[in-house]
Amino acid sequence: MAGSLLETMSNAKLGALFVCSVLAVVATALLGGFVAPDPMGYQTNLMRFCDSGLVKDKSDPIDASTCARGELRSLADAKQMSPSNLVMWTQFPHANSGLSMSKWFQFIASSLIVELDDDAEHQYHPGAVLSFEATLAYKNKMNDSEWTVMVESLQEWEFQCTRKSHSWVCDQINFFELGSCHHAAYLINLRLPTYKGKNKLIGTLSDIWITEIHQNGGFTKIILSIRTVFFQLAVVLFTFYLRRVYKSDSPVTLLQKAVGTLGFSLVLLNAPVEVVSLFKDVPGLLIWSDIRQGVFYAFLVLFLVVFMGEHSADDKGRNSWKSYKYPIFFTAFTSGALLIFDLQERGRQLWDPFHSVWANKDSRFWGMLFISSAVFALALDIIYLIYLTYVAISSLRKKLFTMPNLTASRRNHYKSALQRVLGVFFSTILVGVMTVTLFAIMQYSEVNLKWDEVKSVNMNSGSYLAIYALANVYALNLLLLYSPAKSKSPACALYRCSRLSQVVELVKGLSGRMSRTHTM
Numbered sequence: 001m002a003g004s005l006l007e008t009m010s011n012a013k014l015g016a017l018f019v020c021s022v023l024a025v026v027a028t029a030l031l032g033g034f035v036a037p038d039p040m041g042y043q044t045n046l047m048r049f050c051d052s053g054l055v056k057d058k059s060d061p062i063d064a065s066t067c068a069r070g071e072l073r074s075l076a077d078a079k080q081m082s083p084s085n086l087v088m089w090t091q092f093p094h095a096n097s098g099l100s101m102s103k104w105f106q107f108i109a110s111s112l113i114v115e116l117d118d119d120a121e122h123q124y125h126p127g128a129v130l131s132f133e134a135t136l137a138y139k140n141k142m143n144d145s146e147w148t149v150m151v152e153s154l155q156e157w158e159f160q161c162t163r164k165s166h167s168w169v170c171d172q173i174n175f176f177e178l179g180s181c182h183h184a185a186y187l188i189n190l191r192l193p194t195y196k197g198k199n200k201l202i203g204t205l206s207d208i209w210i211t212e213i214h215q216n217g218g219f220t221k222i223i224l225s226i227r228t229v230f231f232q233l234a235v236v237l238f239t240f241y242l243r244r245v246y247k248s249d250s251p252v253t254l255l256q257k258a259v260g261t262l263g264f265s266l267v268l269l270n271a272p273v274e275v276v277s278l279f280k281d282v283p284g285l286l287i288w289s290d291i292r293q294g295v296f297y298a299f300l301v302l303f304l305v306v307f308m309g310e311h312s313a314d315d316k317g318r319n320s321w322k323s324y325k326y327p328i329f330f331t332a333f334t335s336g337a338l339l340i341f342d343l344q345e346r347g348r349q350l351w352d353p354f355h356s357v358w359a360n361k362d363s364r365f366w367g368m369l370f371i372s373s374a375v376f377a378l379a380l381d382i383i384y385l386i387y388l389t390y391v392a393i394s395s396l397r398k399k400l401f402t403m404p405n406l407t408a409s410r411r412n413h414y415k416s417a418l419q420r421v422l423g424v425f426f427s428t429i430l431v432g433v434m435t436v437t438l439f440a441i442m443q444y445s446e447v448n449l450k451w452d453e454v455k456s457v458n459m460n461s462g463s464y465l466a467i468y469a470l471a472n473v474y475a476l477n478l479l480l481l482y483s484p485a486k487s488k489s490p491a492c493a494l495y496r497c498s499r500l501s502q503v504v505e506l507v508k509g510l511s512g513r514m515s516r517t518h519t520m
Contacts, residue, residue, distance in 0.1 A: 004481060005481050005482070005483050006420055007417055008485040014420075017480070025469045025473055028468070028469035029469065030462070031222065036458060036461040036465065037216045037458065040213055040216065042212060042213045043211070043212050044209060045094070045209070045211075045212070046208075046209055047089060047188075050088075051085050060147070061089075063147065064091075088190040088192075092185070092212045100142050100185060101185060102181065103278050104278070105214035106180070107181060108176075108186070108213070109177045109178075109213045110175040110213065111213075113170065113172055113173075113208070114159070114205070114207075115170070115205075115207045116167060116202065116204055116205060117168075118167055118168065122204045125202075127158060128201035128203075129157065129159075129198075130157045130159050130173070131193055132192055133190070134152070134176070134190055134191075136149075136176060136188060136354075137189070139183065140184050142185055150353075151352065151354070153352050153353075155355070156359060158359070159171055159173060168203060174358060177349050177353055178349075179283035179286040179349070179350070180282055180285060182280075182281035186212075188210065190208070219461060224274060226465065230270045230476075231267065233472075234267045234476065237480055241480075241482075242260065244483040244484045245260065247484075254310060254321065255306055255307065256484075258303040258306040259478055259479060262475055262479075263475070263479045265296040265300070269293065273288065283350055287347065290346070294338060294339065298332075301331050301381060305324055305384070305388060311396065333373070334377040334381065337374035341371060344370070431470055431474045434466075435467055435470055441463050
């Protein structure tokens, strides 16, 4: 069997591949920083109040036209009316804005902020439960007068409020989330029921603000274009890798299996299935996106564990999945826990967008349990991976300084092979460090920069696309470099060291014989 392309490729070709990889990541980051808009857009509305008792057809959703007679300027006007007739409503985009929602927005999420008056007669009680009946409706053209009801839901939230001057400002509530944005406009009606003692402890309502968040259409177009390019590259290199492995004469090694599974997950990650949402309403795309990202990162962790373990010259139980049963278990446990949480949250939202696991103590407990368990298992996995990395790098570096007394040509060949493996090791570490750094920059930018601030460089988009490009370029290079070569290098053909691991074993054996000779 021939060695991998990492062994047989010339230094000039490796250098060109490195330069192209760096340029691809830099170009993608610059595209995000200087061309792409911010990943997320938003609009905040103050909900308006209506006396539904004055509305002609009470079965229709309440909007500006149906509530022309029952419009209330503030909740102070509602004190004399029946609480069951009070309806709070808003629509987005605004009716007179001349704008419309776009299918390029991909998803819609929203949050509520409730403000309460400091009323001595109706005080807010900490830990009060906010009950609301929500109706979500849509229309496909802005000039349509009729709304189509999408879903009606009754939800209860345990919420906390903080006193500020003569009012109470409450914690943000996750209102609803849609996995697609397939309609031109959306309407929300909100009622606060008072039957069976509901909403008695929340105090006196002042205002309700709703913030709608979506993915910017311009960003969607850019990320879909980049994803399509990487998808084509992934398919080509994955097919190339499979053909090389299939045509190889020797049995498939565990490392080759790990690279193959990583290549498959890369194809899955880059598949531009979001294009379907431009033609058909597909609310499950958010779950699909979470699953494919989870599959990619799970296989990436498994590859790293196998990669470090298989290149450790001191590891005796190699080339078997059983040798890595503990990290496999930790990775599977982490992925399973996060999948259960995702199905508990976004799975339920497929038929009830207003559902949230954070609404009450019981569901919040189970949500935190799954997340905490996943983080704990992931931490164990990372610790084990760091240990393997340390052992592997220490072992290879030791062999570089304990080379047997071979001829110059043989010694240079073995040394070059080990140095290339070390190069992949340190590239892996560098990619990990850069990913964490870019993620921290993105989080800092989101927290410390204002939404409406004019920026010459968009750090959010730039960091996001740079992380995406890093993961793709790294995986694509692995598919290429670890593909079996067509022919053996002269030195490997003579000494039957077709794989880098065999080089390490040969050096290890020769070192052992040298040490025994010195002892005698």
